[in-house]
Amino acid sequence: MCTRTDSIRFISAKERNKIMTMNSGTLTKQQSTQNGYSFEFSGKIPDELVCKMCNKVLKDPRQVVCCGQHYCQGCIEKRINSNYTCPTCRTPSFNHFRDVHFEQRINQLKIHCPHQKQGCKWTGDMTGLKNHLSAAQGCAYEGIPCPNKCGHTISRKDIKEHLGKQCIQRRVKCQYCSLENTYKVITGSHYGVCPNYPVKCPYNCGQKTVKRSELQKHEQTCPMKPVQCPFQSAGCQVKIVQKDFQEHMSTNTQYHLDMVTKSFDALRSRAESADRELRKVQAEMSEVRTREESGKKLIDRRLTAIGTNVEELIKTCTENQRFAVHSIRSLTDDSYHLQEIGQPITFQMINYSDFKRTGKIWYSSPFYVADGYKMCVAIDSNGNGVGQGSCITASLCLMRGEFDDDLNWPVELPFHLIIEILRSSDTFESGSPNEGVPPNPKAYMYFHEDTPQMRVTEGMMVEARKCENFARHDVVEEWMLFYDAVTFKVYAESEFL
Template identity: 25%
Template sequence: MVRSLAQWTKTLSFPARISPNKAAKDRVNIHQVSPTITPTLSNNSLSKNNEINTMMNNHASLSEVNQIYSDPESEKAIMSSIVYCIHHKEGCKWSDELRKLKGHLNTCKYDAIPCTSKCGAQIPRVLMEDHLKYTCPQRRTRCEYCNKEFTGHALENHAGHCGYEPLYCENKCGMKVHRRHLGQHKSDGCSKRLVPCRYCSKEFVADTLPAHHVKCGRVPIQCPNRCDASVLAREDLDAHLKEECTVSVHGCHFKDAGCRFKGSRYVIEKHLEEHCQQHLTLMCNVVTKQQHQIASLKSALSRLSLNYSGTLIWKISEFTAKMGEAKSKEGMELVSPPFYTSQYGYKLQASIFPNGNGAGEDSHISVYIKILPGEYDALLRWPFSHSVSFTLFDQSACPEKACNIVESFIPDPTWKNFQRPSIEPDSLGFGFPKFVSHEMLKKRHFMKEDTLFIRVKVDPSKIVAV
C-alpha cells in the first residue's frame, strides 16, 4: 500500500532528535544511542522540530514543509532521524531512519491493507490469512454437513438450518438424527416418545409399551377352556371362568370341608341340590374340629398370661359400686385371677368380700386365699406351708408418707384347706375376716379414683409371718 508523507508521519515516534547543525559524524554516533534515550536539543532545533510535527499533524504536505524549511541540511537531518514503526504498539520491532519508513510500511506485517477478496475491510497483513479463511464475508467455504459451497455471509445464515446437521433427539433417547429427519424420528422411531396403548388408550413411553401389554387388562384373549364365548378382555377372564364358562371344571363349594366332587358349573349346581345331607355332615365335622382348636388355643393363651412370680398385684376398680352391690346382696365375693408360686408350683387364688364375711360382716373388708387344683400338684409337697401376706396400698401422692396395711400368716399343716386340693376346691380359703374396716378405708388414700390395690405375696423362704 502506498501512503503519502502526511499519512505515515501522523503517528511517527522519534526515539531521538538531533540538531541540524551537527556534523555527520555526530549523527552516526547518535544512531547507536538507545531508542529510549532522548538527547538534549538546542532551543533553535527543538523549536523547528515542534513546528514540523505540528504541520504533520495538520496533514501538511512535504512541499509545504519544504517551503517553510527549504534548507537541505535541515531536511537531511530530519529524514536521518531514528524512528519506530507506526505499529510498534501492535508488536512491530522495526526502527530506522525516517526516510526508510515508507519502504518498511510496504512490507510491514502489522500494516493494514484492503481485503484481497474486496469485502471492504482493512486487515493487517499478519491477520489476512485468517480473515480470508474464517471471517471474510466474501470467502468461499463449504458446509461441513451438506458439503455445499457458500460465501461467508451465506454460511452464517445457513448454519443452524442445515438439514444434514446431526442433532440429539430432544426426548433424550440418545440417538443423533439429521435435522431434516428429526420430526419423523420423534413421531415414529424415538424409543422415548409417548405412544397410546391400542387396547386401553392410556399413553406410555414407547420402550415400556411391551411390558404394559403383558399385564394390560384390556388385551383380548381367548377362554383357556375353548368355550363358545367370543374373545375376552384379560381383566374379565376370572369372572367368565367362575360364572359364565360352560365347559370349565369347578370344585364343589364344600371342598374345604372335604368334598372332592368336580364338574362343570351346571353339574355343580345339581350336585349341591342332591347332596345337602352329606355337606351338612362335613360342616359339622369341621365345626367340631374348630371348637377343639379354639379350646386348645384358649388354654395356651391362658397359660401364657398366667402369673408365675408368686406375687399378685390385684387392681379392684369401681369399688364403690361393688360395695353397694355387696351390701344389697348377701355373701357377694370378688375373686382374683389365679397365679402360681413358680412355673411348676402351687396354684392359688385370692378373694375379698367388700361388705365383710363372718366376724367382719357389714363392718370390714374380708380377704382370703385358697389353693386351686394345679397341673403339678402330684410333684409338690403337702400340706402347703409357705407364708402368705396381704397388703392394702396407701395411694398417697407422697410415697414416703404412705401407710400400707399388711396382714400375714403361716399355714397350719393340720388345717384341711392347706392339704392337696381335690377336683372341686373348698369354697372358702384361709385369711382375715377383719382385714380393714370401712371407717379406715375412708381415712387415708387407700381408695383413689374409686380403685383399690391389694398385693398377695407367697414367700417360701419365710418361716415367720411378716
C-alpha cells in the first residue's frame, strides 16, 4: 500500500469527469503528443482507467511490475527518464509493460465528438471516433483551413458558402471594367485606380456618376467650378461659378470700369512717391561715397606715416631686441601674427599610422620666419636614411613666398629654429626629470653652408635641413601618440640668448 500522498493526489470520480470535460478537444497532432486522453466521455469512467499521474483517461496504458498500477506510456516513460522512483510504491529502477486488456476497455468507452459544442451529435467508441473524423468527408462541424489560403478556418459544412460568398481570395470580376482578380484586390487597390470607377464631382454639381478617367475633363466644363473675375486685381471680390460668368461680366461693366480707373490712379500716385524716394536715396549714396573716399585717403596717409615711424623705430633697436620681437610670423587665413621667442606654432599630423604604413610625406601648414622667409615642416613617419624603419625623419623646407623679392639671399636667420614633438599627456612638463619618462624629441634646424639657402622658384619646395633620426618610433608611439595623431611644436631660439 502506498503510504505517501505528497507527490500524487487522488481525486474523486466526479472531480475527474469534470477535469476530462474541461480538457476535451479534437484528435489533433498536438493532442497525440499529450499524456492521457482529453475527450469528453459519456458516463462514469472507472478509476482504474485513469492515469494516476496526469488524471486523464489512460493513453497507451502501461502497467508497472512493482505495484501493478497503470499509467499512460508518456507519463511513466518521462518518470523513468528522469531517474525517479515508482510514483505509487517508490520502487527504484522499476519496469513496465503494455496492457492490451486495458487498451480494449478504453477503446470501448463512449465519447462525444470533439465538435459537440459546434453542433455535432455523434457519440461512439474510440475506434468509431477515428472513423468519424478521418472519413472522406469527415465531421461536418470540423474546422478546416480555407483552400484559398485566406487565413480563415471554417466548418466543413460551411466551406462551400464561404468559398462562394465570403472568402476574400475568391476570384471575381470588377463590376465597372470586368477585370478579373481576387475579391481582396478588386475591392481594395483596384477600386482606387479603376478608370471606370464612379467618383464624385469635387464641385458638387449634382451629376451622380463620373468615371475616374473622365473626371479631369468634367472639371474643366463643370458649371459649378469656381472662377475668378478678370477684374479681381482691380478690386472685384465677387465669388462666381462658371455658369454665372457671362452674366456677371455683362451686368457689371460700369462697376469694373470704375475700379480700373481708381486702381490706375493709385498706381500712378505710388510710382511718383517711389521716384521721389529713389532720387533721395541716390543723393545720400553719392554723399556717402564722397565721405568714404575722403576717409580712405586720410587712413592711407596715416598708415603710411605709422609705417615710416615703425621702420625708424626698428632701426634704432639693437640686434637682440629686433630678433627677440620678430622671431616668427605664422601664416594664417588673412593676416600674420607676430610672436615672441619661445612661443610656439603647433601643427598636428592626423592618421600617423597611415603615413607610416604608406611612406607618404606629411607637410605642415606654411609659416613665415624672420623678415618673411616662407617655410614648412616635412615629416617622414617611416624614416629616411640612417633612421629608416626605426625613426621619424624631420625636414625644414624653403618655399616660394610673397616677400621673396625683398629678402636677402642666401637665407639669413639670426636664430635657431627648433622642432619638438609634444607628449600625448600633460602630466609631465617638457624636459621634466621624472624617472622613466623620455624627454620630448627635438631637432635644432641650423643653416650651414652646405644646405640649400638660395631663392626657391615658383612651384618648387627645397629641403633646407634634415634630421634623419629625429625621434624613435617606440618613444613616439609610447609617449607622444594620441588617437593616432602627433603634435609638433616649432619655435625660435635666439643665438644671442
